[in-house]
């Protein structure tokens with residue numbers, strides 16, 4: 001369905017959680033609530049079954065870039081364990097506040113989080129079988145996106161999957177009732193901003209190189225995929 005109102009990306013709008021001076025308690029509550037919101041809306045279970053699980057082998061490694069509060073790492077660890085596969089999961093996150101929050105959680109022993117950037121990892125020659133991210137693409141400028149995608153391909157040996165919101169009027173309207181459920185956090189304000197900053201499928205295809213594919217997923221998601 002075409003977007004009638006959210007025709008253009010609003011890259012001028014900034015998310016409250018990106019403000020280095022934002023309220024720390026609200027931010028920590030935002031990380032906490034990400035677990036529920038991502039679980040309901042981000043569609044990772046579907047992406048895991050279709051793209052990740054067929055490639056998992058004992059001892060393989062996964063990287064979550066911009067892992068925020070760490071909920072995707074915890075979920076991936078649980079799904080792989082339930083499938084009887086031993087995996088090692090690493091998260092990187094440049095925001096020290098997110099790393100502090102996630103490090104305070106009871107992380108599974110095969111999950112670790114580092115306060116680094118993708119360029120640090122590329123410089124260090126780090127390699128992972130599978131590289132993923134959730135809700136990072138819409139944060140980046142076009143130049144940052146290009147560098148981010150190049151880095152993610154260099155870090156991965158078999159698969160890169162970047163999952164992000166697909167901009168759509170219905171996604172915006174459908175997110176409004178979240179006001180009733182998610183209070184004392186930036187979830188709703190930043191969620192609506194994220195929808196307005198995010199790409200439509202055609203826009204994303206326009207800014208990436210030919211070795212990337214965009215897969216349209218339910219619940220207004222774009223999956224940007226590459227198999228290095």
Ligand SMILES: C[S@@+](CC[C@H](N)C(=O)[O-])C[C@H]1O[C@@H](n2cnc3c(N)ncnc32)[C@H](O)[C@@H]1O
Nearest residue numbers: 034065066067068069094095098134135136139
């Ligand atoms: C909306 S949060 C999403 C966090 C988490 N992935 C989730 O889905 O809950 C976006 C995260 O991307 C991180 N980020 C922004 N630019 C980044 C970059 N260039 N490399 C890695 N992470 C980045 C931010 O620090 C922020 O924590």
